[in-house]
Structures are given as C-alpha cells and as structure tokens.
Amino acid sequence: MIGYVTIGVKDMEKAKAFYAALLEDLGAKVLIDMDRIAMIGKSMQEPMLSVCIPYNEEDPHPGNGNMLAINPGSKENVDKLYQKALELGATDEGEPGQRIPDMFYGAYIRDPDGNKVAFFQFG
Template structure:
C-alpha cells in the first residue's frame, strides 16, 4: 500500500547530488525531478523515496516535509479517499488532480492532513479514463 515516502530538505540541488550518488551505488536511479521534489526508485511499480522542500515554505527539519503516500489503482479511489478524509475531520492540503503533464505516466494525487496533522497523499499513476 505504501507508494513513496518523502523527507524534507532546504537545498534540493545538494540533496539530489547526495541521493543520486547514494542510490546510484546500488543501481537505483532518479525517476522524478520537479522544482520542489525529486524521487528515486527501481521503477514506478515499486516504493519510491523522495526528498522535497516543505510545502508550507518553512525550513525543513526532521519531520517537516515528511508525508506518507498511499497508492491507489484509480483516480476515482483517490477522490473517494480525499473526500472521506475531509468528511472525517481531516483538512485539505491539495484537491485531487494531475500534477505535471497528463498522459500515460500522469501523476494524479490528492493531499490531506489527518486529525493529528500528519500529511497523507492518495495517488495513482497513469492516464485518466476511470472516471
């Protein structure tokens, strides 16, 4: 069920260089690079490790920038989980939608905080059509 994890950074370029070298030493490559996040893994069907600048703009500290991502099979399930979390008293951190380009590797996600403030992401990778 775990799709990926992230840790925070204050210097994404430095972190990418570190993790490129670290993970490269065992044959793991960078799969994603966006302005606020980079991620590494064997492929998109296995758990992925990411490093990100904290979304709230605060300085990264251990814990700030940490998020648990829960992979789903369809965009409909992403929307269902997001809506249910809000219904149960969670708070919205990002409405369901495609992040980046749509297409065969589209990243469709929604973000919430649970009742304790823990950040969760519900996501699926792939084209739409399950709506």
C-alpha cells in the first residue's frame, strides 16, 4: 500500500550517503537521483524512502509525532542498523530492546537532519 515516504533534509549528498549506507545491507540503494529529491529502496515496485530538499527551499522541520519505521527482518538486524546509524552520525533516541513483551522489539535514532527513525521487529 505505501509506495514511498518522504523526509526533508538540508544536505542531499549527506542524506543520500547516510541512508544508502545505512540500508545497503537490506539491499537498498539510490534508485532515482534528481536535483532536490532521491529515492532509496530495493526496487521501484517496493516501498521506498525519499529524501528531499523542501519544495519551498526553506529548512526542513521534522514533525512532532512523525517517524519513519524500518523492519530489517530480525532483532539482530535491529541492533545492527541502530549501531550503524550511530556510526554514520545519527543520535540515540532509544537503545535496542524489547518494548512490548513477546511482541515488539525496537530501537530509535534521529538522522543528521533530526528525522526520527525506528528499527523494529514484531514477534
């Protein structure tokens, strides 16, 4: 149902490098790269992440309550993505751990532009 999610960024090159490196182990790469917008994913037929300079060219503003959530397929991969994000310049918003017993395992970061991202695994 979801085709892509877009987040605003200040520096396209930095954002593309951050997300391409972060998601490469999941098979993602930059699929479309235009001046102010880039699409990152596995294929054009699967959900993608779009990073863009806002159309009005004003500073992007991460929304209060907005969050991008990525399911990497296992608790171990949640841990790996969380650590990799920190190594790539993200800040901690919640270390990996079981949030809801036997149901939800998650970790949270803020990307270099302040966008909140969750890595999660159900079950």
